[in-house]
């Protein structure tokens with residue numbers, strides 16, 4: 001069997017360690033995610049969900065413990081190596097789409113591919129293919145302001161998957177949408193993810209959406225709880 005895509009091993013993180021405002025955010029997190037597995041991360045506000053996702057996505061480093069990516073311990077790699085892994089292997093989606101306002105939907109999906117060395121022709125083809133998959137074939141030339149909230153979020157999903165990552169991390173990606181749109185956009189996300197076989201960790205407060213993922217992991221006070 002191949003290595004899991006992501007292994008978090010005994011992750012611990014304290015902000016302002018030793019100071020009066022010390023916050024022990026993560027207190028020994030163990031989590032393994034296999035290729036093709038979509039894990040729901042359910043956590044109350046302030047439980048450390050964003051901190052955990054930042055560690056998993058190599059945006060931040062734990063005080064102790066390890067982040068193992070495709071069988072390799074990447075916790076203490078230098079910034080350049082971590083940046084390359086992040087760019088080529090990890091997709092992020094957030095509560096807000098964070099698309100570049102001056103660029104069309106297609107361009108927003110093309111740009112990260114150009115940064116990774118893909119030719120413009122290939123990148124545009126991939127962008128159009130992804131937009132088609134999320135039902136936005138006719139919206140490629142629209143700028144973010146010319147898209148609905150749910151459409152913009154679907155474009156953001158396409159952008160996150162444009163470089164063919166092995167891991168997708170979501171921080172409440174449908175949290176900003178009304179229930180009906182959230183449901184529809186989440187369905188588009190799951191179709192997209194299921195078509196790729198990538199591993200995903202998606203944080204959500206929505207227990208109905210969590211139940212549609214493969215496994216639910218609860219985070220409370222910095223620990224995974226049953």
Ligand SMILES: Nc1ncnc2c1ncn2[C@@H]1O[C@H](COP(=O)(O)OP(=O)(O)OP(=O)(O)O)[C@@H](O)[C@H]1O
Nearest residue numbers: 015016023025043044045046047048049050051052
């Ligand atoms: N840079 C920082 N310095 C100090 N404390 C921080 C820092 N970042 C986060 N914290 C604290 O760590 C705790 C966890 O924060 P985190 O953002 O991971 O929570 P969360 O579960 O994502 O919450 P939310 O759902 O509200 O976004 C919070 O109590 C927060 O105040």
